Amino acid sequence: MNRFEWTSAGDLAAAARAGSGTVADAMLTQSGQPGTNAVILKAGGIDLLDLMKEGLLSPRRLINLRGIPELGRIVEEPGGALRIGSMVTLAQLAGHPLVRARYNALAEAAGQSASPQIRHVATIGGNLLQRPRCWYFRSLHHHCLRKGGEACFAFAGENQYHAVFGHNGCAIVHPSTAATALVAFNATAELVSAEGARRVVALETFFLTPDEDIARENDLKPGEILTAVVLPPSGPGVRSAHLRQGETDSFDWPIADVAAVLDMDTDGICRQASVVLGAAAPVPYRAKAAQSALAGKRISEDSARSAAQAAIAGAAPLSKNAYKLPVFEALVRRTILSAASHA
Template identity: 40%
Template sequence: ASRTHVDAAPNARFISGGTDILGEIKEGILEVDILVSLAGLSGASEIISSDLGLEIGALVTLARIASDQSIVETYPVLAQAAESVATPQIRNVGTLGGNLCQRPRCWYYRSPLFDCLKKGGETCFASDEGNKYHAILGAENCHIVHPSDVAVALLALDATVVVSNASGDRQMPIGDFFVSPDVNMLAENVLEPGEFVSKVKIPQPSSGTRSVYLKAKERQAYDFALSSVAVSLEVRDETITQAHVALGGVAPVPYSVPQVDSELTGQKIREVDVQAIGQLAVKDAQPLSDNSYKVRLTASMVARAVSRLISE
């Protein structure tokens, strides 16, 4: 499909790799009249490198992102995030656009037994119990966490998302692409009917930029993040001149921590207190009954990520 209207059917949806949307259909969460394939969409399977940076089409697979040499060398945080997703089989099928647009993995949302807020109900069942995997930051009424790994890396890289429909394109900083439940309870992003993610743009990093992605999960393979962190630092003359830290697995959207960015910027790398930086990242945390471990885990991971980069 090339810029195909999905307005012809009230419950039409675009599909690329299908690893998430097919699961929603099978679980009875999503009713679809028509699935419109994006296969063959012009330019959507390309990775284009230039002096301005990188453009990655929405249909590029996670496996290709993880192994592409230009990404591995220039944007290691993104390659590492893509490599961390699920299993090799899923990475060979799952796409960049699909990973950004996947729905929550919250077991109350995914279960037909619970009519939760995210499905138009009146209760977030995670508020009281069974919330081991839920949000500790940025959540009010609904405590989902956004499941995308690559979104966290792209947030640390100041990426731009290009959204398309039959009429044309619009683009936005990746942080503006996602919406929290308190803005729109029934959606996780700004896509309107008939729109799809067509590509992602990443600016060319300056010399001295280094980046890393760390992910904690219960099992070695095929698990979503308990917590994850993406860090990009620009270092010149032993001084951090720019910092971007993003968190995953802990909030309803990929989560920026600007207070950490500000604290790191301008510091000599030999003088950075990584433990204090880790604590600063979670200072606004509001854990639920079963997930206070995420506060300690996330602080530790931020400290580890920053420590790794300033030791390079």
């Protein structure tokens, strides 16, 4: 790992003045060799330090965001929305009483991600902005499309952990498990530019498909800081759950995960459903057909099974990952039933 400078920003203005670039830009090269002039924001440092140790990123300076108090808070807003500062750790998120009571799927997704040690350091902002796990992307010896090279190695290669939906040109799966739940809740991302301008975007559109930009997983602009994610107010009939399936019972990323958010009326009929699949596509994948299959129905084994079958219709597995489809089918069914039974 190269030597680098370290600056701790005490407030947002100081972090903005530092003039950071994005990791995606710093990793996008023609030669495969990382540039050494980048200034990069650091949250928990879990993914950032991995990339640096792997020789894929060689920044000149890191700007530590840890000392900015406003980024570390969870605050209920006057209308009932919940504002989660980007430096809130996964452990804080999983244990927060309001998150557990009103946004169970998010508490479950955050509380099951990685290991307890990592969850106490990793932040929600860094988690959403971590780079993909594709092993060709993580290899110094494979200069693939996402890093500015000319080929994707996954389609004809080892693609067992890759996407089964939406893999146009690049078959990564989005690496953030919390994103699956946040998109299911229709969360928004709040960003502040280097000039101090604030913009708010739906998280679902903040994440970019390979069609939109093959080198970036999200629309973070150079100099921008992700300050918060905001969850809309939760109604009394909203119930939710998140389930994940690992290849083994370990701390590794899931091979499939699902979040379901159901808005139920007092007779137990589902008014509206939000069903999102993680580890399925380059962005969290909204299973629209499953959502339609649940609307207006009583949640039961039968309706959950129909929705699960609808969720995987249209999937396009690669040569080594068709095994994911029955996993997703079972997981969607179980997640819907789990959400409906959650008080």
